[in-house]
Amino acid sequence: MRRSLAKAISWRITGSVDTFVVGWLFTQNIPTATAISVIEFASKILLYYLHEKTWEKIAWGKKENTESHTRSFVKAFSWRIVGTLDTMIISFFLTKKLIWALQIGTVEFFSKIFLYYLHERIWQYLSYKRLKSQKKEGFTSKV
Template structure:
């Protein structure tokens, strides 16, 4: 069980790096101000890491969509959608607060829905290929091969 926490922390960190770069670039592009993008990206590092970790722990407890071999593209899609709802709401509120303009928050949030869902799905699929923190899945794979 302790190893899954390490996995979730590692996934949190890798996703946050990808997500922060995306947010900074989108915010800079939409506002035309690199400083706004940097402020939003840095603010999100704190809020999103906590929210992502909690989301990952919650999904670990939900067993829906797990197949016999542990893979489930539908499960990854469902995680993508639920995370995107949480993440986009956080981004829109932070962007509004940082820029002082609710329309800016809305614009950044709406563009981010598309880019982040694609990036997150790819992140989930990539992490599925790694057994880090999943001793039980490693054992199951060995049993199925025999």
């Protein structure tokens, strides 16, 4: 649970920065971009945590103490669908402009797939390093 929560928080920080930048690019309004980011921070922490817990139950693409690149990509894509819908709904609610909501969601769809994939690979690397360190010390625990 701690690992999933830490991943959720680290991803939300990364995602919120991206949301702010993309929101500002389209609205040219810092308070609106900030509001979108803050609301998403809260909604997506819960959504991401649920997404991660769901993927923990899926064995496909898992290897011993790691996961395949394909699994990371599919997780990124499935999360992005959920995230894009959330982004569009929040953006529309705050701006009342469907075109901005669609534009923000479309740009984020692509930027966040890339960012999420990198995030997954970094977490896999950290898990691998932790496991390798524990084996050197003569004990292992679930990573």
